[in-house]
Amino acid sequence: MANFQQLETKVIIIGAGPAGAGTSFFLSKHQIPHIVIEKEIFPRDKVCGDACSGKTALVINRANPDWLTEILNDDERFMPSWGIKFVAPNGKALDIPFSPKRTEETKAPGFTVSRLVFDNFLFEKMASPYCTIMQGAEVNTIDNTGNGVSVLVKHQDTDFKITAPIIIGADGDKSMVRKKYLNENVAPKTYAVGLRAYYKGVTGMHADNFIELHFLPEMLPGYLWIFPLPNGMANVGVGILSERIREKKINLREQMLHAIKSNPQIAPRFANAKLEDKIQGWGLPLAIERQPLSGDNFMLTGDAAALIDPFSGEGIGNALYSGMLAAAAIKEAVEQRNYSSAFLKVAYDDVLYKRLGDEFKVSATLQRLCKYPWLFNFVVNKAYKSQSLRDTISCMFTDMDLREQLSKPSFYFKILFNR
Numbered sequence: 388m389a390n391f392q393q394l395e396t397k398v399i400i401i402g403a404g405p406a407g408a409g410t411s412f413f414l415s416k417h418q419i420p421h422i423v424i425e426k427e428i429f430p431r432d433k434v435c436g437d438a439c440s441g442k443t444a445l446v447i448n449r450a451n452p453d454w455l456t457e458i459l460n461d462d463e464r465f466m467p468s469w470g471i472k473f474v475a476p477n478g479k480a481l482d483i484p485f486s487p488k489r490t491e492e493t494k495a496p497g498f499t500v501s502r503l504v505f506d507n508f509l510f511e512k513m514a515s516p517y518c519t520i521m522q523g524a525e526v527n528t529i530d531n532t533g534n535g536v537s538v539l540v541k542h543q544d545t546d547f548k549i550t551a552p553i554i555i556g557a558d559g560d561k562s563m564v565r566k567k568y569l570n571e572n573v574a575p576k577t578y579a580v581g582l583r584a585y586y587k588g589v590t591g592m593h594a595d596n597f598i599e600l601h602f603l604p605e606m607l608p609g610y611l612w613i614f615p616l617p618n619g620m621a622n623v624g625v626g627i628l629s630e631r632i633r634e635k636k637i638n639l640r641e642q643m644l645h646a647i648k649s650n651p652q653i654a655p656r657f658a659n660a661k662l663e664d665k666i667q668g669w670g671l672p673l674a675i676e677r678q679p680l681s682g683d684n685f686m687l688t689g690d691a692a693a694l695i696d697p698f699s700g701e702g703i704g705n706a707l708y709s710g711m712l713a714a715a716a717i718k719e720a721v722e723q724r725n726y727s728s729a730f731l732k733v734a735y736d737d738v739l740y741k742r743l744g745d746e747f748k749v750s751a752t753l754q755r756l757c758k759y760p761w762l763f764n765f766v767v768n769k770a771y772k773s774q775s776l777r778d779t780i781s782c783m784f785t786d787m788d789l790r791e792q793l794s795k796p797s798f799y800f801k802i803l804f805n806r
Contacts, residue, residue, distance in 0.1 A: 391539065391546035396422045396519070398717055399538055400555040401526060401564055404433060405443075405703050406689025407557030408509035409710025410717075412450040415515035417718045422549055423513065424540055425522040430507035434583050434669040435702070437622040438468070438598050438614050439505070441485065441496040442704030446711050454512060459494055464504050466617045467495030469595035475767035476604045476760035478652050482597060487778055499598065499614050499622070501585075505703075521547075529554065529567045535726070536684050553726050554685050555713060557706075560672045562691035568682050579609065579671040580632060581700070582639050583624040588660040589613065592621070601653065603646055608757035611646055611653070612700075620663070623647070626671060626700050640666055673697045674705075674747040677740055681716075681731035688713050694743070698750035698757075705743065712739050 398414060400407045403425035414421045448455040458465045470484040485496040500508075513520060524542040531537075535552040556564025592615045593599075599613040609627030616622055625643045632639060643666070647657050672693035680692045688694075689706030696705065716735035720726050756762055770776045 391548045394422065394547055394549045396420050396549065396551045397721060398422075398553055398555060399424065399536065399549055399551045400557055401529075401538075401562075402557035402559060402689075402691070403427075403429070403510055403513070403520065403522065404506055404557065404559065404689065404706065405509060406691065406706035406710050407555070408506075408513055409446060409450075409707035410555055410557060410688060410713045411513045411515075411518050411710070413711050413714030414717065415513075415517045416450070417714060418517060419714075419717060419721060420517050420519075422519045422521065422551075424524050424526055424538065424542075424549075425520065426524060426526070428523045429510045430503055433502040433506055434581070434667045435502045436581070436583065436612055436614060436624060436626075436700060437501055437505075437616065438499050438612075438701070438703075439497055440699075440701055440704045442701070442708055444494075444496065444498070446704070446707040449711065451512070458498065458500075458508075462617065464617060465498045465500045466596050466615060468497045468499055468598055468615075469495055470593070470597040472593060472597045472599040473767065474599065474601040474652065475764045476602055476607065477764040477767075479764070479767045479771055481767045481770050481777065482593070483777070484595070484597075497598075499596070499616050501616060501620075501622075526563060529563060531684065552684060552724075553717060553720065555717075556685065556687040556691040557689055557710065558691055560670045560690045560693075562687065564685060565687055565691050568685045569679065578629040579626050579673055579695075579700075580629055580639060580668060581624055581626040581671050582643055582666055582668045583622060584643075584666040585616075585663040586621050586623050586657065586660045587619055587663050589615075589621040589623070589656050590659075591656040601646075601650075602757060602760075602763055603650065604760055605642060605646075607760060607763075608754050610757075611643065613653075613656075621660075629670075639668070671695050671700065671702070673751075674743075675751055677744065679732075680709075680736045680739060682728045683731075684726045686713050686716065686731060686735055696750045697747065698753040708743070709739060712742070 397419050398421035400410055400423045403423050407423055411423055473481045486493050521542045524540050527539040529538050536554045537548055537550045540547045556562045596615045601611040603611055606627055611625045614622040646653055648654055672690050673695050674693055675697055678693055680687050688709040694705040694709055695702040719734050
């Protein structure tokens with residue numbers, strides 16, 4: 388690559404998924420020129436659960452309220468979801484609405500949509516005078532310069548050398564940027580593994596399109612999910628900690644198909660369902676413990692930063708949210724011409740963990756509690772009989788201070804003695 392075209396910009400973003408798109412949206416709002424480098428060509432699929440929480444809606448609304456309105460009005464591609472159904476190991480189900488005080492004017496807090504559709508939706512919204520996109524591009528090297536970074540890229544048979552003061556790793560769990568600057572990939576202990584399948588014709592869905600988490604005894608502390616999608620489709624999958632798979636020598640695909648075929652609550656719903664396409668798997672870099680998210684001239688977002696919720700498995704909302712915070716930090720860095728590790732830690736890492744850190748800690752605790760089926764069964768049995776307890780748990784999913792109570796022994800003591 389001796390002969391190449393040279394390009395200069397303020398920010399290089401590797402990856403155009405939700406993390407990269409979120410960063411790009413807000414860089415454009417801040418009028419900061421940037422180049423997005425993406426190896427795939429959109430529309431492209433991404434293996435995922437396809438569920439988007441209120442956090443996703445919040446970031447999109449902040450980027451452009453019209454985009455969220457477009458989503459909520461497009462029921463051909465986006466399905467509004469009003470809650471979550473937890474099914475305990477003993478088979479009892481607990482419906483938790485996202486909006487307990489819902490009115491006719493209330494907008495659905497979350498939605499489901501295939502990543503093929505959603506990521507392309509985000510990709511198309513990146514168009515801006517401040518954003519240059521290279522899709523179908525191959526990153527060959529990432530190097531440090533005296534005052535920033537340079538990336539050698541092949542795009543449409545042309546070699547480019549792109550330089551910028553800072554690079555953003557939004558390139559997923561196998562991030563090149565992470566490997567370059569942290570000299571490691573995500574630690575194995577933070578990993579879970581997920582499988583995803585698309586089925587058509589699954590019956591018994593909730594009238595308000597609740598997403599479902601089935602905590603089957605053989606999968607704890609993981610679960611099987613069933614998420615309704617438009618046009619009679621459903622995203623069906625499982626997620627389990629890698630260490631659990633190794634420890635029990637689990638064949639995840641066989642276990643998932645066995646549950647679909649044999650579980651008394653699940654199997655009848657799949658009696659006439661048809662598997663569309665093949666079952667696919669991917670790694671889930673969980674936010675189990677605080678990790679560095681930046682350093683001199685670089686930042687990590689989304690899966691590259693290991694920001695998947697340890698309990699719910701949510702990654703899309705956290706990816707978009709991290710992109711929004713990254714762009715705010717970059718705005719400060721550009722204004723002060725400071726891209727040092729110390730500056731970015733305060734402007735980005737500390738802000739992100741202040742906003743999301745407690746959520747991650749509570750979710751990690753809840754994940755550990757899921758190892759005890761009797762405890763899960765106990766809470767669901769009590770909530771099944773108590774509307775006030777159901778309301779309390781419902782509020783816990785929108786109020787982090789309340790949600791933290793779920794991780795405290797005193798919460799279960801109060802339930803036990805009805806206090």
